[in-house]
Amino acid sequence: MRNLIVLFACSLVMSVAGANEPPAAKQAVAAKPAAAASASASATAAAKEPSIKPVLGKPAVAEKSAKADRAKEDEAELDLSERIAVRLAEMRATQAARAANAAKAQKIAEAKKREAAIIAATPPPPPPPARGTHWTYDGESGPGNWSKINVDWGKCSTGTRQSPIDLRDGIKVDLEQITFDYHQSSFREVDNGHTIMVTVGGGNFITVNNQTYELQQFHFHRPSEEKIAGKGTEMVMHLVHKSAEGKLAVVAVLLERGKAHPLMQTVWNNLPLEKLESVSPTVVLDLMEALPARRDYFTFMGSLSEPPCTEGVLYIVMKQTMQASPAQMALFSRLYPFNARPVQPTNGRVVKESN
Ligand SMILES: [Zn+2]
Numbered sequence: 001m002r003n004l005i006v007l008f009a010c011s012l013v014m015s016v017a018g019a020n021e022p023p024a025a026k027q028a029v030a031a032k033p034a035a036a037a038s039a040s041a042s043a044t045a046a047a048k049e050p051s052i053k054p055v056l057g058k059p060a061v062a063e064k065s066a067k068a069d070r071a072k073e074d075e076a077e078l079d080l081s082e083r084i085a086v087r088l089a090e091m092r093a094t095q096a097a098r099a100a101n102a103a104k105a106q107k108i109a110e111a112k113k114r115e116a117a118i119i120a121a122t123p124p125p126p127p128p129p130a131r132g133t134h135w136t137y138d139g140e141s142g143p144g145n146w147s148k149i150n151v152d153w154g155k156c157s158t159g160t161r162q163s164p165i166d167l168r169d170g171i172k173v174d175l176e177q178i179t180f181d182y183h184q185s186s187f188r189e190v191d192n193g194h195t196i197m198v199t200v201g202g203g204n205f206i207t208v209n210n211q212t213y214e215l216q217q218f219h220f221h222r223p224s225e226e227k228i229a230g231k232g233t234e235m236v237m238h239l240v241h242k243s244a245e246g247k248l249a250v251v252a253v254l255l256e257r258g259k260a261h262p263l264m265q266t267v268w269n270n271l272p273l274e275k276l277e278s279v280s281p282t283v284v285l286d287l288m289e290a291l292p293a294r295r296d297y298f299t300f301m302g303s304l305s306e307p308p309c310t311e312g313v314l315y316i317v318m319k320q321t322m323q324a325s326p327a328q329m330a331l332f333s334r335l336y337p338f339n340a341r342p343v344q345p346t347n348g349r350v351v352k353e354s355n
Pocket residue numbers: 219220221238305
């Protein structure tokens with residue numbers, strides 16, 4: 001009877017303790033007491049069995065044997081109780097460890113949640129400023145997007161004094177004669193990926209508005225960037241000058257089809273074979289050949305007509321066009337069929353022109 005009570009208590013504890021355990025563990029736990037119970041039962045049975053026979057023949061011996069049996073039974077029960085106690089202690093320890101682990105996991109999950117919330121609340125760092133250098137005259141990197149390619153090219157879209165412009169409704173005045181102090185010069189020539197550019201040796205100056213500028217380089221556009229009353233020409237030559245203070249003055253000479261242009265021919269004769277590799281020919285350029293005979297002009301304030309579109313550039317557009325042969329035009333168009341920025345808003349700029 002005591003055995004039954006212990007077994008009942010044991011199975012009760014097992015079922016309560018095992019409620020939180022995974023099925024496999026539960027099964028193992030359930031198997032153990034069952035085995036223990038059956039072992040105990042058979043042990044008890046084995047202990048009881050031999051005591052039956054002596055009872056029939058020798059009562060004294062039978063009584064003695066019964067006492068021994070009870071002692072054994074007590075011992076077995078004690079043993080079983082101890083094992084249950086040990087098992088219970090083990091299970092409590094396991095449960096405590098599991099609870100501690102669950103608490104730890106919850107703490108980690110909460111910390112991660114807090115961290116995620118902080119990250120979500122923090123605004124993302126601003127993208128690094130654009131520092132592109134590649135620009136073109138059409139497509140994605142064309143004039144409409146120049147300002148997005150590089151943060152330093154903002155004037156290409158926000159400027160109000162941009163070049164080129166359509167020259168119309170100019171104020172006709174007696175403009176002063178520009179002094180051209182051009183000579184024969186050595187030069188370097190490069191196909192810079194946007195145009196053919198010729199850098200000249202020092203000593204070539206213009207003087208206008210009491211300011212002297214030194215010629216730095218000249219280059220070509222096709223078609224002409226400047227328009228006169230809406231009409232452009234097939235090409236234009238831009239002669240870029242710089243003052244001692246760093247101010248820029250661009251002289252534009254419009255080019256139409258006609259007879260050969262001697263200076264252009266010298267430049268074409270010395271075209272570099274590779275892009276971005278400059279050549280230094282042994283011949284010299286006669287820079288006076290870059291200018292038309294008549295020197296009347298339009299003038300306005302504009303900008304570089306390519307990135308970074310810097311403003312504050314004095315423009316002088318010669319009224320008289322010059323000519324270049326169809327073959328000379330065709331040669332440039334093979335290299336640069338289109339390298340002109342569209343005309344920009346004048347925004348009320350004053351355009352003056354020679355009478
Ligand atoms: Zn230009």
